[in-house]
Amino acid sequence: MVDSATGSELQAFRAPTDTTSPPTTRAVTLLTVVHGWLPDVERWLLSVFTHVKGDFEAVVVDNSGDPRIAGALSRRAAERLRVVTLDPPLGWAAAANAGVEAAGGEVVVLLDPGVELTGDAASPLVEALADPAVVVAGPFGLRGKGTLKEFAENAGPDVDAIEGYCMAFRRADALALEGFDPKFWFYRMADVELSFRLRARGGRALVVDVPVERHEHRLWEATEPAERDRLSRRNMYRFLDRWRDREDLLVGQ
Numbered sequence: 001m002v003d004s005a006t007g008s009e010l011q012a013f014r015a016p017t018d019t020t021s022p023p024t025t026r027a028v029t030l031l032t033v034v035h036g037w038l039p040d041v042e043r044w045l046l047s048v049f050t051h052v053k054g055d056f057e058a059v060v061v062d063n064s065g066d067p068r069i070a071g072a073l074s075r076r077a078a079e080r081l082r083v084v085t086l087d088p089p090l091g092w093a094a095a096a097n098a099g100v101e102a103a104g105g106e107v108v109v110l111l112d113p114g115v116e117l118t119g120d121a122a123s124p125l126v127e128a129l130a131d132p133a134v135v136v137a138g139p140f141g142l143r144g145k146g147t148l149k150e151f152a153e154n155a156g157p158d159v160d161a162i163e164g165y166c167m168a169f170r171r172a173d174a175l176a177l178e179g180f181d182p183k184f185w186f187y188r189m190a191d192v193e194l195s196f197r198l199r200a201r202g203g204r205a206l207v208v209d210v211p212v213e214r215h216e217h218r219l220w221e222a223t224e225p226a227e228r229d230r231l232s233r234r235n236m237y238r239f240l241d242r243w244r245d246r247e248d249l250l251v252g253q
Helices: 036-049 067-074 093-104 124-128 171-176 190-199 218-222 225-243
Strands: 002-004 007-009 026-032 056-062 081-085 105-111 114-115 134-138 141-144 151-154 166-170 202-209 212-214
Touching: 026 036, 026 093, 026 124, 026 171, 036 067, 036 114, 036 212, 056 067, 056 093, 067 081, 067 134, 081 093, 081 212, 093 105, 093 171, 124 134, 124 166, 124 212, 134 190, 166 190, 171 190, 190 225, 212 225
Parallel strands: 026 056, 026 105, 056 081, 134 202
Antiparallel strands: 002 007, 105 166, 114 212, 134 166, 141 151
16 A cells, blocks of 8 residues: 555555566676656666676666656667666655566666766676675765664765665666565665664675766655655554664664
8 A cells, every 4th residue: 555645545565476487697787777758768878888897787677667768768779778667657665676576686786776887886786785794885884873763875884874875786686576565566665664674683784986977866855855855754664663673783882
């Protein structure tokens, strides 16, 4: 049951099971979830295929429900680019999980389509995750401000969570935890919640400086301020319902 400004509705928690052939195993999958704004997707794809080196693939989850975007992406599919189309669209977390499940990479780097690579951002993240103590890595870290109720950006290197703008983890680890919590229909706090589950048994969240540039965050800007505040609060309550007694996970506590 998904609560919205106009009421409540039933929504699938996950994408239908994929019965196609398994993907080719890669070292790393660069993953993005698309809700519209095709020029952002094109910029993201160009930056990935221009800069990433080594054994990689790109997976685009089309969660837009827009036939024009579906058509444009289908014409771009290639050996190292795969498109997962969700029809009907799902919540953010469920859509991201569909991409993780479809990925062939041992490491998944989840990026917002508003993030542009300006160099090989994948290799340093794969290298960081070669350390078994590191369970999640990325350039944008968060630390709780002495509490689980408020987080702020932090340069690390050790942090409480990695933001989903650019968030790398081992695919097997995420699948073992069943991925992002699909109750997070809106994206906010879903990245923090998964970071905490990945870290719950002692793993590290590590800030790694990688060459990326953040552009406009479309989901945030496209959501009415009152609605995004409501959804953000609801997601924070959802996070606290699970983690309010685990202040031991805050770095430096």
